[in-house]
Amino acid sequence: MTKYVLKRIxxxxxxxxxIVFLLFFLVRIMPGNPFPxxxxxxxxxxxxxxxxxxxxxxxxxxxRYLWKLLHGDFGNGTSLxxxxxxxxVLSTCVKNSxxxxxxxxxxxxxxxxxxxxxxxxxxxRFLDGFCTVVSILGVCVPSYVxxxxxxxxxxxxxTLLPYFFDQTKFLHSSVAPVVSMSLFxxxxxxxxxxxxMVEVIDxxxxxxxxxxxxxxxxxxxxxxxRNALIPIVTVLAPLIVDLLxxxxxxxxxYGINGIGKLMVDAIAGEGVDYNYVLALGIxxxxxxxxxxxxxxxxxxxxxxxxxxxxxxxVKE
Amino acid sequence: xxxxxxxxxxxxSSYTPVExxxxxxxxxxxxxDTNYASQGYWKGVAVHFMRNKRAMVGLCIVLLxxxxxxxxxxxxxxxxxxxxxxxxxxxxxxxxVGISPRIPAIHEMITGEPxxxxxxxxxxxxxxxxxxxxxxxxxxxxxxxxxxxxxxxILIDMxxxxxxxxxxxxxxxxxxxxxxxxxxxxxxxxxxxxxxVLAIFMKKGIGLVIVALLLTEWIGMxxxxxxxxxxxxxQEYVLASRTLGAGNGHIIFKEILPNTIGxxxxxxxxxxxxxIFTEAFLSFVGVGIVLPQCSIGTLIEDGFNNITTLxxxxxxxxxxxxxxxxxxxxxxxxxxxxxxxxxxDM
Numbered sequence: 163m164t165k166y167v168l169k170r171i172x173x174x175x176x177x178x179x180x181i182v183f184l185l186f187f188l189v190r191i192m193p194g195n196p197f198p199x200x201x202x203x204x205x206x207x208x209x210x211x212x213x214x215x216x217x218x219x220x221x222x223x224x225x226r227y228l229w230k231l232l233h234g235d236f237g238n239g240t241s242l243x244x245x246x247x248x249x250x251v252l253s254t255c256v257k258n259s260x261x262x263x264x265x266x267x268x269x270x271x272x273x274x275x276x277x278x279x280x281x282x283x284x285x286x287r288f289l290d291g292f293c294t295v296v297s298i299l300g301v302c303v304p305s306y307v308x309x310x311x312x313x314x315x316x317x318x319x320x321t322l323l324p325y326f327f328d329q330t331k332f333l334h335s336s337v338a339p340v341v342s343m344s345l346f347x348x349x350x351x352x353x354x355x356x357x358x359m360v361e362v363i364d365x366x367x368x369x370x371x372x373x374x375x376x377x378x379x380x381x382x383x384x385x386x387x388r389n390a391l392i393p394i395v396t397v398l399a400p401l402i403v404d405l406l407x408x409x410x411x412x413x414x415x416y417g418i419n420g421i422g423k424l425m426v427d428a429i430a431g432e433g434v435d436y437n438y439v440l441a442l443g444i445x446x447x448x449x450x451x452x453x454x455x456x457x458x459x460x461x462x463x464x465x466x467x468x469x470x471x472x473x474x475x476v477k478e
Numbered sequence: 479x480x481x482x483x484x485x486x487x488x489x490x491s492s493y494t495p496v497e498x499x500x501x502x503x504x505x506x507x508x509x510x511d512t513n514y515a516s517q518g519y520w521k522g523v524a525v526h527f528m529r530n531k532r533a534m535v536g537l538c539i540v541l542l543x544x545x546x547x548x549x550x551x552x553x554x555x556x557x558x559x560x561x562x563x564x565x566x567x568x569x570x571x572x573x574x575v576g577i578s579p580r581i582p583a584i585h586e587m588i589t590g591e592p593x594x595x596x597x598x599x600x601x602x603x604x605x606x607x608x609x610x611x612x613x614x615x616x617x618x619x620x621x622x623x624x625x626x627x628x629x630x631x632i633l634i635d636m637x638x639x640x641x642x643x644x645x646x647x648x649x650x651x652x653x654x655x656x657x658x659x660x661x662x663x664x665x666x667x668x669x670x671x672x673x674x675v676l677a678i679f680m681k682k683g684i685g686l687v688i689v690a691l692l693l694t695e696w697i698g699m700x701x702x703x704x705x706x707x708x709x710x711x712x713q714e715y716v717l718a719s720r721t722l723g724a725g726n727g728h729i730i731f732k733e734i735l736p737n738t739i740g741x742x743x744x745x746x747x748x749x750x751x752x753x754i755f756t757e758a759f760l761s762f763v764g765v766g767i768v769l770p771q772c773s774i775g776t777l778i779e780d781g782f783n784n785i786t787t788l789x790x791x792x793x794x795x796x797x798x799x800x801x802x803x804x805x806x807x808x809x810x811x812x813x814x815x816x817x818x819x820x821x822x823d824m
Contacts, residue, residue, distance in 0.1 A: 177666050184667075188675050302803035304755060306762070307796050310782050318786055403668075410670070411762055415782065426763050428674045439678065443671040451666050 167459055174455045178448055182231070185443045186224055189436045236441040248441050252421070256445075259413070259420035261332075263405040265340045270347030270405075271398060277348070278355025279382065285360060293352050300349025306411040308342035313416070326417040339416050343409045347401045354397050358390035392464050399457040403450050421445065523740075526816035533812020539805035543798065547625055550618030554603070558619040559770040561610045562600065573610030576788050577602050604794045608784050616772050617794040623684070623761075623773035624754045624802055630688055631695055631753035635746045639696030643703025644738075648711055648730050658704075661697060669694045673760065682765045687757050695753060702745045706738035740817035747810035751803050758799060774799045 202210070211217050215226065230236075236248035281293035317325040317338065324335040362368060363386055371385045413422035421442060428439045527533050556562055563571040581601050604613035646657040673690045680686045710716070711734065719733050754774075760766040761775025769776070774795045781792025 173662075177663050180663055181667055185671070185675065188679075298804065298807070301751075301807060302800045303796070304758065304799070307778070307799075310785065310792065314785055314789065411759060414763070425670060425674060428677075436678065439674050443668075443674065446668045446671050447666060450668050454666065 166462070170455060170458055174451050178451050181447045182228065182444055183224065185440055185447075186227060187220070189440050190220055190223070231444070236437065236444075248437055252424075252441060252445070255419060255421045255424055258329075258418055259422060260406055262336050262339055262418065262420065263343070263402075263409075265336065266343035266405050266409075267347060267402050269340060270344030270401075271351050273344070274348040274351025275355055275394075277352040279359060279387070281352065281356040282359030282363065283382070290356075293356060297349035297353040297356075300345045301353075303345075304411075305342045305346050305409050306415055308345055309338060309412050309415055312338045312342055327419070329419065339409075339412050339418060343405055343412055347398075347405065350397060350401060351394060354394050355390060358393055359386060362386045362390045388464075392461065395457055395460055395464065399453050400450075403453050406449060523816045527812050530812040530815060532808045533816070536805045536808025536812060539801050540809060543621060543802060543805065544625060547618050547621040550621075551615045554601070554612050554615045556612040556615050558615050558772065559611065560615075562602075562606060562612055563610070564600070574600065574602070574606050575610045576608055576784075577606045577610075578788075578790050579603060579605040605788075605790055607780055607791060608788065613777075613791065613794055616777060617774075617798055619771075620773045620775075620777050620795060621798050621802070623767060623771075624757060624799070627687065627691070627753050627757045628750045628802075628806070631691060631750050632746055634692055634695045635699040635749055636742075638692070639699025640703045640735075640742055642696060643700035643705075644707050644730050644735065646700065647704035647707030648726070648734070654704075661700060664694075665697050669756070673765070677765050683768050684766065687760050687766050690760070691753055691756065695749060698749060699742070699745050702741050703738065706741055707734060710734050710737055744810060744814045744817060747806060747813055750806045751810075754799070754802055754806075774802075 215223060218226075234249060236252065277293050277296065281290045284290055312323070313325060317323045323338050324331065326335075327339070328335045368381070368385055371381055376385070410422040410426045412418070413420045414426045417423075424438060425442050425446070428442055551558060562574040564574060566572045579602060581603065582599060602612055602614065604617055607613055607616065642657065642661075646654050646661075669690065672693055673686075676686055676690055676693075680689065707730075716729060716733060719729050724733070757766055757773060758775035758778065761773045762779045764779075767773040767776050772780075777795035778792060778799070781788075781795060784791055
């Protein structure tokens with residue numbers, strides 16, 4: 163197990179390194195010039211380039227960038243936020259996104275689990291149908307549409323909630339984004355939980371447990387849920403990454419100062435420079451890889467049957 | 479041998495047929511077994527699929543949307559980028575800005591009198607947008623973009639993803655190792671990062687969306703195809719084919735591919751909704767479709783921008799998007815059940 167975990171971690175670090183290198187390279191070969199040539203003469207530009215180390219060979223620059231990264235320094239932004247260090251801008255954004263995303267994950271997975279369990283235990287009855295409708299709705303309608311709906315009805319028609327995100331009233335104004343973001347997670351989890359539970363409930367060992375006299379919550383939690391949970395973990399992982407890094411459009415629509423909004427601005431090219439793209443890309447990729455790593459390890463821990471095979475470990 | 483020699487040979491001419499030698503079996507209780515009649519794989523799949531109510535609903539929805547996307551824009555009589563105008567009392571052209579959905583005939587039938595404005599004779603099934611363009615036309619024009627994306631996804635999945643997975647699985651060993659490491663790395667670069675880097679390099683437009691899909695969409699399919707290949711390649715018919723001298727290409731695409739097609743089709747169906755979502759998202763953000771063209775994403779964005787003044791505008795694109803999702807998801811579910819029936823579904 164330890165060997166597998168170490169190997170897996172090494173692989174993750176290597177992958178991340180390759181991604182950072184790719185991104186760095188792409189940004190470096192981009193056309194364009196960081197200095198306005200009409201305002202600076204050649205000597206000034208040359209001085210500036212030397213000062214920023216842009217004349218060094220690219221591998222040297224890359225190592226320097228990596229070294230800085232390891233110290234948590236993403237460099238400075240040039241156009242957005244008046245050239246402030248990206249780190250400070252990013253830290254506020256990360257905090258906002260993670261808090262809202264975390265709440266959405268919690269709400270979505272808890273309600274989804276509950277809904278899925280209830281549906282599986284009441285198979286073919288009203289609750290089951292309700293769960294199906296909810297999960298279909300959540301999968302078919304994007305979260306920003308839900309947000310627009312909530313915004314229009316509960317912030318514009320009836321002023322229960324703020325129309326835009328307000329940093330000073332954090333809890334109050336995060337209701338709308340959290341609810342709308344959690345719906346996709348909720349429906350996916352509910353659907354998966356239901357299907358897995360149904361499969362497990364029909365299995366022989368649950369029937370055996372029942373015939374031994376187990377019933378009710380003990381049977382469900384100890385025997386059914388534990389086995390049904392394993393596949394759910396794999397489904398949940400990418401959802402968590404998506405939510406933590408901000409459901410992008412949701413943040414943009416609701417005016418939340420988060421990484422999702424930064425990312426959208428970077429994609430749409432509105433005043434965000436390449437350093438941001440690089441920093442966000444690295445942040446996003448490392449989160450993704452990190453969560454996948456944790457899931458892979460968890461997967462082995464949750465299910466003793468999947469103890470790593472000699473060759474390459476857990477396959478999806 | 480002896481028996482043969484001693485047996486008397488009956489000459490055909492010396493035997494006269496009698497009644498009852500040949501009798502047609504016209505008994506009532508003998509019939510062909512229709513319950514367990516032998517049927518081909520595809521026929522079975524089709525029957526199973528047709529019996530699935532949800533799948534049929536999904537199929538109908540998608541077919542209807544395709545029909546509307548093809549013929550819808552023609553029905554209204556306006557072009558997608560045409561600003562509908564009418565002459566006002568002073569004889570000047572006025573654009574039909576922000577008209578809510580209307581059908582003059584029905585309005586007249588209910589209220590007994592025609593609309594009292596200058597657009598009284600014009601039909602706008604979904605209303606008009608804030609520049610005076612007919613939303614019915616634009617919605618179906620946008621649906622065309624989504625369907626085109628669906629088509630492109632099918633191509634990407636079927637050509638790149640499938641071949642990659644099949645080849646990687648078939649050759650195994652070092653080839654497989656290298657190809658899988660590549661997939662692992664490609665898979666851990668988030669799609670958004672790819673898009674944001676692409677957005678710096680490329681011109682905004684549908685091309686960017688397609689390239690983004692091209693770079694990311696094949697991965698899921700390649701995994702499925704590889705897994706299927708690993709399951710099948712050890713079977714004896716493959717060995718037989720190789721013994722008879724078939725080349726690798728022939729074995730992969732002619733012998734094994736037809737046997738893996740079930741999961742592959744299912745995967746294609748499920749990757750279509752994601753692709754349509756991605757397009758809508760990118761267009762919403764502003765790197766997809768360029769004005770005056772439109773897609774579902776840009777229409778939702780327009781509707782969102784005018785939601786407080788013209789709230790009806792956002793409904794048609796959202797409903798069309800949701801129906802597309804619903805349709806493809808239902809078809810995917812139905813196909814999965816039909817292609818690999820579990821005991822529970824039988």
